[in-house]
Amino acid sequence: MDRNMRTTDDVLGLLDDLVSPEADRWTADAASWWDGFYTDRTRPVPFFAAEPDENLVSYAARGLIAPGRALDLGCGPGRNALHLASLGFEVDAVDLSPTAVAWARERADASGADVRFHSGDAFALTEDELTGPYDLIHDSGCFHHLPPHRRISYLALLDRVLAPGGHLALTCFAAGEGGMGSELPDAAFYDGGGLRGGIAYTPEALRRIFSDLTEVELRRMNDEPPESPYFGEPFLWTALFRRP
Numbered sequence: 001m002d003r004n005m006r007t008t009d010d011v012l013g014l015l016d017d018l019v020s021p022e023a024d025r026w027t028a029d030a031a032s033w034w035d036g037f038y039t040d041r042t043r044p045v046p047f048f049a050a051e052p053d054e055n056l057v058s059y060a061a062r063g064l065i066a067p068g069r070a071l072d073l074g075c076g077p078g079r080n081a082l083h084l085a086s087l088g089f090e091v092d093a094v095d096l097s098p099t100a101v102a103w104a105r106e107r108a109d110a111s112g113a114d115v116r117f118h119s120g121d122a123f124a125l126t127e128d129e130l131t132g133p134y135d136l137i138h139d140s141g142c143f144h145h146l147p148p149h150r151r152i153s154y155l156a157l158l159d160r161v162l163a164p165g166g167h168l169a170l171t172c173f174a175a176g177e178g179g180m181g182s183e184l185p186d187a188a189f190y191d192g193g194g195l196r197g198g199i200a201y202t203p204e205a206l207r208r209i210f211s212d213l214t215e216v217e218l219r220r221m222n223d224e225p226p227e228s229p230y231f232g233e234p235f236l237w238t239a240l241f242r243r244p
Contacts, residue, residue, distance in 0.1 A: 008152070011149075012149055012150065012152065015147070015190070016147070016149075016150075018190045019147045019190060019194060019195070020192050020193060020194035022194060023147075023193075023195045023196075025145040025195070026121075026146050026147070026150055027121060028120065028121045028124065030096055031096045031097055031119075034095070034096050034097035034099070035098065035099040035100075037097070038076070038077065038097055038099045038100045038103060041077075046231060046233060047079065047140075047141070047231055048077060049079070049231065050077070050078075050107060051228070051229055051230050051231045052082075052083035052231065053080055053140050053221070053230065053232070053238070054221065054224055054228075054230040054232040055169070055171065055221060055232075055238035055240075056080055056083065056084075056138065056169060057083070057230055059167075059169060059217075060087050064167075064217070065135075065136055065169070065240075066135075067087055067088035067089050068089060068090070068135030068163075068166075069089070069090045069091075069092075069132075069133070069135050069136075070084045070090065070091045070092070070134055070135065070136040070137070070138060071091075071092050071093075071094070071130065071132075071134040071137045071138070072084065072091060072092070072093040072094065072138045072139075073094055073122055073137065073138065073139040073143075074094070074095055074096075074122075074139060074140070074141055074145075075093035075094060075095045075100070075104055075117070076097075076100050076141070077100055077103040077104050077107060078093060078100075078101075078103070078104025078105075078107050078108060078117070079107075079231070080138055080140055081104065081108075081115045081117075082104075082107055082108060082111060082113045082115065084136070084138065085108075085113040085115050086111075091114075091115045091116065092115075092116050092134075093115050093116070093117050093118070094117075094118045094119075094120065094125065094130070095117075095118075095119060096119070096120065096121060098119045101117050101118075101119040118130070122142075122157060123153045123154075123157060130161055132160065132161030132162075133161055133164075134161050134162055134163060134166060135163050135165075135166045135167070136166060136167050136169060137158065137161070137162050137166070137167070137168050137169070138169045139168070139172075140170075140171040141171060141172070143170060143172045144173040144181055144198040144199050144200070144201070145195065145198050145199075146199075147190075147195060148189060148199075151209060155210075155212075158213075162243050163243070164243055164244065165242065165244075166242070166243050167216070167241065167242050167243070168210065168239075168241045168242075168243070169238075169239075170206070170237075170238070170239045170241070171221065171238050171239075172201055172206075172236065172237055173199065173200040173201065173235065173237075174200060174201065174220060174234075174235055174236055175200035175201055175202045175205075176200075176202065178234055179200050180198070180200065180235035180236070181196075181197065181198040181200030182195065182196035182197065182198065182199055182200060183200050184196065201237060203218050203237065206218065206239055210239075212243075213241035213242060213243055214241060214242045214244060215239070215240075215241055216241060216242055217238075217240045218240075219237070219238060219239075220234050220237065220238070221234055221235075221236040221237070221238045222234070
């Protein structure tokens, strides 16, 4: 007889187990899946190219963000982390996949960028590893791979390491026409079918989830042409929030 539920972490762990194991893209156990995803660097995956998100470039160009300390969540091969470093940010970058982090380190070494990379679960890294507070937390594609209950962990991380007056720059699947990701209700993701590739959000949902932050901008990502030096796909939302 199991009667082990005592803390919030116990409940979150139980809910992790209720999501289909093959849908796991957020815990340390998912590292091998992401390693397989990043192993073939020649695959025609748009965000494999060393191009920063167009919205991130725009935020800096318009003075909405300024150099300081930055945390890049789900950094992948490091394209946005390297761009932040080029702008003068002191950057910590985290990804579950050692293969992705190794690729990112190669890019950083080749460009001379000074980025501190971490391989692991951002929610489990210690205060010695994610030293905070950060003036900018950047997330391009991590949030929409979290099951609903892990939004609690995400908000707790923001509360712990985002500086007062700091910004969250978020890129995630957009619900609605031309969007991508599943639009099922939250409860449906615990029926054994997993996350169906990722969760889509409406602007209203994002505003509700991040209601403790102040919205600066929320829009569809620009559709960047192949010759553009920036990444942009219109099936994504881009949002910039500021902590009071």
